[in-house]
Amino acid sequence: MGTYFCSYLFNKKLILLATLLALSTVLFAQNTQVLNSTITLRQTSGTILEFLEEINRAYGVKFAYDEKIIPNQRYSLHKTQWKLDDFLQKLLQKAGLKFEQAAGQIIIKKYAVAKVTLNGTISDKADGEQLIGASVYIPELGIGTVSNAYGFYSITLPPGEYTFLFSYIGYERFQKKMNIEANQLMNVALSSAISNLEEVVVKAKQKEEIEGIRAVQMSAHSVEINQIKTAPMLAGEADVLKTIQFLPGIQNGSEGTANFSVRGGSYDQNLVLLDGAPVYNLSHSLGFFSVFNVDAIKDVQVYKGGIPAKYGGRLSSVVDIRMKEGNNQKFAVKGGIGLAGSRLTVEGPLGKNVSYLVSGRYGYLGQTGNYFAKNLNGILPGVDKFGENNEIDFYDLNAKINIQLNKNNKIYFSAFAGNDHFYNELAFENNTLDWGNQTGTFRWNHIYNSRLFSNLTLVYGNFDYSYTIQNELQNFRWLANQQQQAIKLDFDYFASPKHTFNFGLALTHHQFAPGRVEALNDSSAVQSLALDSQRALETGFYVSHEYQVNSKLSLNYGVRFSTFHNIGEGTQYTYDGDGQPQQERSFGNNEIMTTYFGLAPRASARLLVSSTSAIKASYNRTFQYLHLVNNATIGLPTDVWLPVDNNIKPRFADQVALGYFKELRKGMYGISVEVYHKWINNVIDYRDNANIFLNQHIATQIRTGQGKAYGLELLLEKKKGKFKGWVSYTLSKVQRTIEGVNNHQTYSPRYDRRHNLSVIVSHDLGKRWQISANYSYITGAGITVPQGLYESGYGEPIQYFSSRNGFKLPDFHQLDFGVKLKSKEQKRWQGEWYFGVTNAYNRKNPVTYYLSGNLREEQVFQLFLFGLMPSINYNFKF
Structure with a gap:
């Protein structure tokens, strides 16, 4: 009986096991049959969920997944026709997903394997220059990235076979399909598009062409060097700073000069960097030209709002200018000769891993003016007013060398030196001005791994200026100087296509020698004296995170923390209500006198409305610890930079902006509309009749208060093709309320210009001819002028003035145009003639009004900078 029962149980188990084996075989066969089945889709475009739902409805295939x-x-x-197994592998791989079969259904899961990273640099094939902001796109995954400020890119993705597309405006697209199973280094060199850019656009996918739309950054412009060289400017000299004044939200600080105002800020609120080194005086020849030689410049980035956290120290804007690194492929020379100046640039390789660049300019506007005044007097009206013994000369020199130590390390040395000498016999009599900038930068790029990139920067900056007066009573020279030394360390961490982190720190040492007077001889009525020198230490720490929330929404948020310390040796003063020194305290060498802190959050967001349009918003707070001591408007080289102290607090500003951005015809056209509002705290101005020249107690002449600026900016761009350019319009208002200025009534600063319309265009007429034109219209600036006299009872009457900046100058408008004729194509030598006219219809745009004569019989005069001015230049390269 027992034996029979055991045999019965054993047979039952065998039957059950056989049944399970048979069932699993059937299920496996069914699953295999399903995966091997052929499906036909209704369309070739859609989301993963749309495809799965269609297959489920049409073929009854069950899927399990987490949405x-x-x-x-x-x-x-x-x-449209696929084997289901091939279709799922192809589709799901694009999203980093995989599938498996269980219980009669197909389960979709995330890849459990580690991702791989592709990284490298993107450069110009012709000269080896690193390309900033070049695009990398993977169509199978719908993801991409852009190269950083040093041409480095990094993108992390699941292992597999993909198509990699590399593109940059003005260059042929590079495409490579490859299987990537481990971290890989790939350096890419792009070729310049020799043919019409429109041919390149047709080949490129739309997602590559709208990188500006997809970027989180707003209120920013990347200015093409070719566009700068095309724009007609004074004397035919291409000018970086004058070109950006045609962008919305940016206006000239004073007609015809290189200084500029951004969204209602004064021109000392702009941080202008050359290879990371701040440039404190931007002008040659009192503002007729900027100090930047376009032949030495590779890239210009302008930030008006949503300023990245890595930048600090100024309230209104950042203009980040990068020098060329030098051609590492071949020896090359370029230059130009014109009526106002000449320039020459030499670059080339030094061995396999080293390249250099040397670029110089010499300006001789005074000598040209002397020639015309001497030889055309009586022929051209007004020439005699220039004089025949003027000295308006300048030079600048840019030099750079970069060394590729190995695949992970690269170092750069760059330097800039510029100097001006200015004397006009009619305006300055026996007075002369001399000033100059010098900067030096050392950079070390290091790649820690495929995702982490760092840049170490050492910076030196110097600005010297002097004003010499020689007459019967006054024979003296006024000199001033400012220096800075800084060290900065920046990191870029490409965690994944959805997460990028930027962080770093900076330490800056400032030195100020605000002025000293040296008597030139014993008969001088002026005694030698010197203002106290000052020193300060500034630090900055920042971190930011760019996060792609989903396919439509991306965020960039971060914070910058800064400190500022006045350090001894020095004396600190406090003042009573009448501005008289009430108390003073002395500090020893390196002793901290005053400390300020600043916490500056930054945030931006981008929401894609469609594949070609986006809405963007930003907020940023900025701090400024330096201010410019100057109550003029044209940016004289006698401006003095000074730090905040116990009497003058740091300025800080909060700005919000909202914009809509649209690309048309695959990136051929671009339209943007932005509105902004900015609040400025501790904004500074000078009391009426301020005395700032060699004043040891300058704080008694400065008043602080509140300011605000708001406006609307419109921009229409034609980016590609034979006809290129843009039209910009700005509607804005700027106001200040400062106790002790304008009777404590709200007023507008000089650079409150309600309307600003700018047009800059160029058109290629075949291969050799090009025409270009600029037009600008700006509401007249406000100035303060005498309105009358009243008798004081003590002899001479006393003037009384209008409200602060209450008198408006006439509106400014000007048309410039130019024509370029290229020489016939040759193997080596390429020449180009340029013929231009500045202020084509001879509009007399006054800079200011001034009075001449005694107080009882004064006459009012207008001061104009220049009328119609022709120019001719010859440019060459080989």
């Missing part, structure tokens, strides 16, 4: 892991990205396929 949170399924991206909303649309994918395009090259055919």
Whole structure:
């Protein structure tokens, strides 16, 4: 009986096991049959969920998944008929997903394997220059990235076979399909588009062409060097700073000069960097030209709002200018000769891993003016007013060398030196001005791994200026100087396509010698004296995170923390209500006198409305610890920079901006509309009749208060093709309320210009001819003028003035145009003639009004900078 029962149980188990084996075989066969079945899709474009739902309805295939892991990205396929297994592998791989079969259904999961990273640099094939902001795009995954300020890129993705597309405006697209199973280094060199850019656009996918739309950054402009060289400017000299004044929200600080105002800020609120070194005086020849030689410049980035956290120290804007690194492929020379100046640039390789660049300019506007005044007097009206013994000369020199130590390390040395000498016999009599900038930068790029990039920067900056007066009573020279030394360390961490982190720190040592007077001989009525020198230490720490929330929404948020310390040796003063020194305290060498802190959050967001349009918003707070001591408007080289102290607090500003951005015809056209509002705290101005020249107690002449600026900016761009350019319009208002200025009534600063319309265009007429034109219209600036006299009872009457900046100058408008004729194509030598006219219809735009004569019989005069001015230049390269 027992034996029979055991045999019965054993047989039952065998039957059950056989049944399970048979069932699993059937299920496996069914699953295999399902995966091997052929499906036909209704369309080749859609999201993963749309495709799965269609297969479920049409073929009854069951899928199991968590919707949170399924991206909303649309994918395009090259055919409609597939084997289901091939289709799922092809589709899901694009999203970093995989599938498996269980219980009669197909389960979709995330890849459990580690991702891989592709990184490298993107450069110009012709000269080896690193390309900033070049695009990398992977169509199978719908993801991409851009190269950083040193041409480095990094993108992390699941292992697999993909198509990698590399593109940059003005260059041929590079495409490579490859299988990537481990971290890989790939350096890419792009070729310049020799043919019409429109041919390149047709080949490129739309997602490559709208990188500006997809970027989180707003209120920013990347200015093409070719556009700068095309724009007609004074004396035919291409000018970086005058070109950016045609962008919305940016206006000239004073007509015809290189200084500029951004969204209602004074020109000392702009941080202008050359290879990371601040440039404190931007002008040659009292503002007729800027100090930047376009032949030595590679890239210009302008930030008006949403300023990245890595920048600090100024309230209104950042203009980040990068020098060329030198051609590492071949020896090259370029230059030009014109009526106002000449320039020459030499670059080339020094061995396999080293390249250099040397670029110089010499300006001789005074000598040209002397020639015309001497030889055309009586022929051209007004020439005699220039004089025949003027000295308006300048020079500048840029030099750079970069060394590729190995694949992970690269170092750069760059330097700039510029100097001006200015004397006009009619305006300055026996007085002369001399000033000069010098900067030096050392950079070390280091790649720690495929995702982490760092840049170490050492910076030196110096600005000297002097004013010499020689007459019967006054024979003296006024000199001043400012220096800075800084060290900065920046990191870029490409965690994944959705997460990028930027962080770093900076330490800056400032030195100020605000002025000293040296008597030139014993008969001088002026005694030698010197203002106290000052020193300060500034630090900055920042971190920011760019996060792609989903296919439509991306964020960039961060914070910058700064400190500022006045350090001894020095004396600190406090003043009573009448501005008289009430108390003073002495500090020893390196002793901290005053400390300020600043916490500056930054945030930006981008929401894609469609594949070609986006809405962007930003907020940023900025701090400024330096201010410019100057109550003039044209940016004289006698301006003095000074730090905040116990009497003058740091300025800080909060700005919000909202914009709509649209690309048309695959990136051919661009339209943007932005509105902004900025609040400025501790904004400074000078009391009426301020005495700032060699004043040891300058704080008694400065008043602080509140300011605000708001406006609307419109920009229409034609980016590609034979006809290129843009039209910009700005509607803005700027106001200040400062106790002790304008009777404590709200007023507008000089650079409150309600309307600003700018047009800059160029058109290629075949291969050799090009025409270009600029037009600008700006509401007249406000100035303060005498309105009358009243008798004091003590002899001479006393003037009384209008409200602060209450008198408006006539509106400014000007048309410039130019024509370029290129020489016939040759193997080596390439020449180019340029013929231009500045102020084509001879508009007399007054800079200011001034009075001449005694107080009872004064006459009012207008001061104009220049009328119609022709120019001719010859440019060459080989």
